[in-house]
Amino acid sequence: MKIATWNVNSLKVRLPQVLDWLGANQPDALCLQETKTEDAGFPFAELEAAGYRAAHHGQKTYNGVAILYRGEATEVVRDIPGFADEQKRVIALTLDGTRIVSVYVPNGQEVGSDKYAYKLAWFTALAAWLREELARCPRLALLGDFNVAPEDRDVHDAEAWRERILCSTPEREAFRALLALGFRDAFRLFEQPERSFSWWDYRNLGFRRNQGLRIDHVLLSPALAAGCRRCTIDKAPRRLERPSDHAPVLAELDG
């Protein structure tokens, strides 16, 4: 089973790239973030023609998450149960016995801001929900844009980013709290190139200079991690004309 995550920064703009990527990589599920469209504008027909169904949780202009998948999905859930949120940031479904969750964690804007407090509260709610999901679903994958670079090696210039948004200690602790539930960071199950990132700023030739952060992640429950064969960041779409600022992250699981 191949699963992946990609913050597309507008599905309308990126749809041709998404269709090409699906064709080239043939994932069983692709989690999307920042679709930036309401369900009415979602390209169900184009995806269907490419062999993919979709579950979407969208809104105008901002946020929006989806899971593109092949086969039959059950138990579609939108939002974190019990957590009131205007922003569409979570969708989950079960595919062939594997529960898949697509998340777009709040950015937080600036350490100490209202948005930062929202981000940390959001993480707390996510962890509380996933603790229950893990107990219920041994095969559980959590994919998305976490807006956290977990360690200094996930940052192109750790000193410049020290305690800044995406890298602050409370954010990293929130990420580690997910690992404490039993999740494994699939990317770190394997030897990886140094300076591996999943996001590069559009400005300042960030990609060409590889000035990036690793903030897009695939977290796997113990049962899934045990059968994970590989996890890679695909930089190819970041090189295209009009790219998303994020690259897809892909994991291959046994079975």
Place this chain on the structure above:
DNA sequence: ATGGCTTGAGTGTCAAGA
């Protein structure tokens, strides 16, 4: 250097992203 791009909204130029 708090800038530097890109998007969606919607015609002016913002807010938001990370």
